[in-house]
Structures are given as structure tokens and as C-alpha cells.
Amino acid sequence: MATKNFKCIACGKSSLSKNEIGINKKLLGMKSKNFYCLECLANLLEVEPQDILDKIEDFKRDGCKLFE
Ligand SMILES: [Zn+2]
Numbered sequence: 001m002a003t004k005n006f007k008c009i010a011c012g013k014s015s016l017s018k019n020e021i022g023i024n025k026k027l028l029g030m031k032s033k034n035f036y037c038l039e040c041l042a043n044l045l046e047v048e049p050q051d052i053l054d055k056i057e058d059f060k061r062d063g064c065k066l067f068e
Contacts, residue, residue: 010040019056022066026059 006016016035024035027045042049060067 006035008037008040009034010036010044013037013040018066018068022059022064023052023056025066026055026064 005014006021007014008016016037020038020041021035023038024032024041027041028034036044038049038052042052045052056067
């Protein structure tokens with residue numbers, strides 16, 4: 001389930017999930033090499049972590065391959 005060894009650049013949390021990596025790419029751009037965990041991404045975008053989870057569910061429903 002964890003994708004390689006991606007770490008949150010803000011808090012250092014390791015082993016980010018595939019969904020976390022996927023939503024980083026969706027929200028920050030496919031070329032982004034900086035990944036954030038769910039909490040830090042929510043902080044950065046000034047939304048609630050639940051809003052991010054909802055977005056992940058939306059993308060999954062669209063059949064996006066970045067998510068599992
Ligand atoms: Zn973090």
C-alpha cells in the first residue's frame with residue numbers, strides 16, 4: 001500500500017500512501033517532487049483533511065489510476 005519511500009517534506013512522515021501521493025500530483029501538479037502527507041497538504045491548502053479525503057474519493061470514482 002505504501003509507495004516506495006516518499007516522505008512528507010513538511011513534517012517528515014514517511015511511507016506516504018498511494019492516495020496521498022496521487023492527491024499531491026493532482027493538486028500540486030504532476031511534476032511536483034515535493035509531497036505532503038494528508039494533514040500537511042490540508043494545512044497548505046487551508047482546507048480540512050476530510051476535504052482532501054473527499055477529493056480522493058471523487059478521483060477514485062472517476063477511475064483515476066493514481067488512486068487505489
Ligand atoms: Zn506532513
